[in-house]
Amino acid sequence: MTTSTPAALGPTARVRRLNWAKLSLALQVLAVLVAFLVLWEVLSRTEVIDPRIFSSPTLIWDMWWVLLDRGLIWPHLWETTRHLLWAFVLFTVVAGVLGVVLGMRQYTFEVFYSPIAIFFAFPKVTLYPIFLIAFGLGAQSKILFGALFGFFPLVMNTMVGVREVRRLHLDLMRSIGAGPLFKFFRLLLPATLPSFATGLRIGFVYAGIGILLAEMFAAVRGLGNRIIAAGYQGTLDQFWVYVVLSSLLLLAGAGFFRILELRLSRWRP
């Protein structure tokens, strides 16, 4: 009977050990990052790589302050973030509802999953001209384009999540006389949420890529627009500032949803 070790069940012992493991892992990751930055700096200063093209961490840092001074950071960051959030809300609602509806039955899942997966693989960026013609040059086409990118990962993950509800557990709920709300909050939601959160995380990053792409093609503001403009002007220190900023924006979102995901699947082995 006592197959589990006492340590596996003593909450305090387990948390402490986990934190140690996490901490040491975090330090190792940090060490790799620092090593990467130092290497970049050294290679750039010794001109092993061309500093005019690849810049260097210190040059990018200096340029960050210059751009901040000139008021060329926050307006662009806000423009991109704002539109990304709108796209996020849009694809979350549409893909969430559709994912639940299509995932609820084995039949609709089988019929729709593969076509959706095929559309997901389709190079959606080629459709951007159509978006411009249909929705104009403004924020609308950009937000819709971003939402299209985020839609696919979320709808697929939601469908899979809903299918994860087991027949056995539905029978259990019926046998104990559970009402619809009880069933929803104790079975459907907890079973679906981890997969849904995964979809949110991947969808957010994809939507961010969609927004940046849209800004690169047809916008006068936003990080994507700045990246392209700096590239054309040959001001590559600026280019790198905006590239790093874009990555940080997407990473922050992905990190947030990753934490959510882990919190929601704590019960998993």
Added chain:
Amino acid sequence: MSTQPTRTGQSATKASGGITVDDVTMEYPTPSGPLTALQAISFDIPSGVLASVVGASGCGKSTLLKIIAGLLTPTRGTVTVGGATITRPVPEHIAVVFQEDALLPWYRIQDNVALGLAARRVPKAKRREAVAAALEKVGLSKFERAYPHELSGGMRQRAALARALVLEPQVLLLDEPFASLDEQTRNLMGQELRTLHSRIGGTMVMVTHSLTEAVLLSDRVVALSARPGRLRQELVIDLPDERSVDLIDTQQFGDFRHTLWQNLQEDWLTQDAPADG
């Protein structure tokens, strides 16, 4: 068992757990016409008895249990429990222990065991008390805060049993409850189930494909033929109430087991025939 004084108080309240299966037929629609899983099955299980339903795999014994539980509606025929016809699950009187443990992996053991009480809106303090008592009964008191994946298969099945017991059902239905366990754990759990039954009473019906398990644990065995499941035999197991594993080696036990095997042998030989799918 009925001679035990501790049970008299409970048998008064649990006296109405008799099960009557009357002419039950179950057909499933398939592309090549209806598939008959159960055919015109009738039998009685008196209140307070621990009974087993045995048969080769695919004979529809789990289907039969689900019909008794009200989870499936038979194509023809009726099931009554305590005189009332079953048309849907009756959570007030009937509890089910499923083939796999069916614990919800996102809840700790205590919350899993409390599930049926929560569905009944029993107040939290009362729930906690009942859960502690049920976990005590199955020997899992120390593990109330563990998640299901932290427990072994046997312990999970105990927790599933506790979840059913906590509802104090008149009828407890068990669908191959020990199928996924190793033989030793299986025997031990079987013994515990029998002990539990003599302690708390009520009607228990267990589905199993093991003739040994059926004879060893039950007061009565219902044997089904291979698909379509028909009633082959109803056998009253007239062995002493106390059933230790050693009983398996006695002549009396062998006779019961042999009788069942004589009746079912053919079904076991044909269970993998192509017609069976």
